[in-house]
Amino acid sequence: MLVLPLLQHIGEVAECLVTPGERVLKGQMIAAPRGDVSAPVHASSSGTVVAIEPRPYPHPSGLPAPAIIIETDGKDEWLDSEHGLANYHEIEAARLLDHIRQSGIVGLGGAGFPTQVKLGSSVYHNIELLVINGAECEPYLSCDNRLMQERAAEILEGVRILQHLLKPDNCIIALENHMGAAREAMQVAVDNTADRAINLVSVPDIYPSGGERQLIRILTGKEVPSQGFPADIGILCQNVGTATAIYQAVVHNRPLVSRIVTVTGAGVKQPCNLEALIGTPFLDMITACGGYADRVDRLLMGGPMMGFAVNTDNVPVIKTTNCILAVTRDEMPPPPPEQPCIRCSKCTDVCPADLLPQQLFWHARSGNLDAAQDYNLFDCIECGCCAYVCPSHIPLVQYYRHSKAEIWTRDRQKQASDIARRRHDARKARLERIKQERAERLARKKQQLGSSEDTAENTRKAAIQAALERVRRKKAQTEIAPKNVDNLTAEQQQRIHEVDERRQQSGKDPEQ
């Protein structure tokens, strides 16, 4: 049985194309990309769709997510489709990119960002350097190492396709110092291409040198801008696994239906790298590796530094599953209790983003989110180095993640309240307008009604109205008060009296 979640990438959830009971073939698209940043999902084996429902999903939240469940028929029958684009040299970029999109390829290094989007935004940048990342730096992980040893030629073919798309001046394939066998295999493949623009470079075995930004700094000395992308400085980085997936998709028209997964940890009897169909439950993977050893305490997806714990082995391998790590309590004991920060700043010394983790912690713990942002919280890549060296055993990354989530929630709430306020204001204005319009309509109606009534009645009414008007006017006249009579001097008063007396004598009332 295969469980294929509709969201295995960064971006919009794919749109399901099948219905329960439908028979699907291997490589058939069963969910289509929705929107620009999205990726389709393909059936990774032939069989029957038995359900489309939320299923346990490998995510830190532990919440289930919608998935297509396929009961396999064991035939593993490929969809009979037209052959690939082996002549990719003659095909324009847009068509190749669309092909990569339709093949469901996402970044296989762990991020799961749709590859076509990353490439598409770079095709129109001037990419000087293409970096193929095989510097898998997390402890325990060896899937990329294994891939380079066994499928070096495929990786190189993928690199050729990327070169065709991006036209970089140079290409570096980066791996770590300890990967001797992989380096040899890759060297042979590079020599076979006879392309002098492709170089193999070994980087120190220091975590997190395999992180995209860190690797670029090690290789070129350049720093990717804080909120920017490598393409901003003319560099594009792709994982070795992604390169093979591109090769399979373009040359053989095989969409992404499987990947290499490291299954390891003291909790697994026979640790090994497996090529797994997307959708294979973790338990099946463990079983294929001889089953659990005793006393397994935690099950992780990803490495021991940045991976996350899953609470059940019922979750499927997805496109971003590079490692399944089953560890015992002896291997990774529960964290010791947190103690006060002694400001030793070991975290500062190890932070690959050059942050001040102890300051971030101070503000994160006191809920001072603005201050945490001032200390560049969002430049934290959550690599876990600070928490690893912390002598006070403070789960620093957890604090940072919590603060980031708080800030996102706060921003969302603010946005929502802004929208609500705008809606409220608009509603008030609308109600006001409706009221006014109704009043106007009423007035007009009244007028129309009035004009159609008896004219005699109207003249009488008009006469009354005119009389009333006359009375009102007269009253208004009588109410006119004399002006400038305040604050008069005694002399002025005296003169007024004299004038009034004269008027009375001549028979004229001054008030008339």
Next chain:
Amino acid sequence: MDFGNYSSPHFPVSGSVATMMRHVLFALLPGSICMTWFFGPGVVCNLVLAALTAICSEAGMLYLRGKPVRSTLADSSALVTGILLALALPPLAPWWIPVIGTLFAVIVAKQLYGGIGYNPFNPAMAGYVVLLISFPLELTLWPAPHAGLGLSDTLALVFLDTLPAGMDLDTLTMATPMDSVRTRLGLEQTIPMMQDGELFGLVGAGGWEWVNFWFLIGGLWLFKARVIQWQIPASMLCALAGMALVFYLLDPETHTSPAFQLFSGAAMLGAFFIATDPVSASTTPTGRLFYGAGIGILTYIIRHWGGYPEGIAFAVLLMNMAAPTIDYYTQPRVFGKSGDET
């Protein structure tokens, strides 16, 4: 099958505060042994008294504050405070000197501010300064190197204030080299005139240069064990030596050499063990350089022009006050940000 829920990173943690503190104690060992060898069992007496007082007062305060006693005591930070203070005290001081100093250090300077991690001042130096201001006479009771007072006589002096017949404190004690240089410079003597007796050793002060040497060794080991970073000791010693060099070159008659400044008094103890106290020091990489340099410069100023022969304690406390400001203005440039953005 269900599994535990944990947050990344999952890799087991690499160290603990207790390990750090035990490393510090271990690194203090060679210097302490050297001090005992020169100044007699009084050094051990101070260490034991201060250590016991530190543990008891820390336990008492934790209990009163309703904090976990046993697990917090296990970090040994109180012990380090007591030991550092004891190493700064004269070996013939009466028993209540280390006790009062440690009580102030642990209770007032540390626990009343919130315990480990929250004290703005270096507790050991706060305790030392309280003693220096309150009991200046008792803090001069340094014996001459190899004064020859045995264990029982020392104990009698420390606890009962009694001396063997025919001895008095004046013959037993001697001004420390730093102090005598000051006094004699005040009497219009020049440095070359002082090249007699045991005042000067090979490069620094007689006897003291070896104490400093072993604290230097301990400090370098501490650096190698990654308990301390290089910036504070390096910048402090460079600043101290730099100040000394400038004035020494200007007037060698009345100024001691940089080597003398580095290898006398508490220079090495201060640079590697006191200034590097993480809680009260500056935390940014550049800030540590400023912080250490500030201590070095202030130490020289106080040593040379101040009212006290040794200036490290005051210099450390003054720079403790400046640490938050230094941190604020020396934030590192964040990865991928241009200089003016941060």
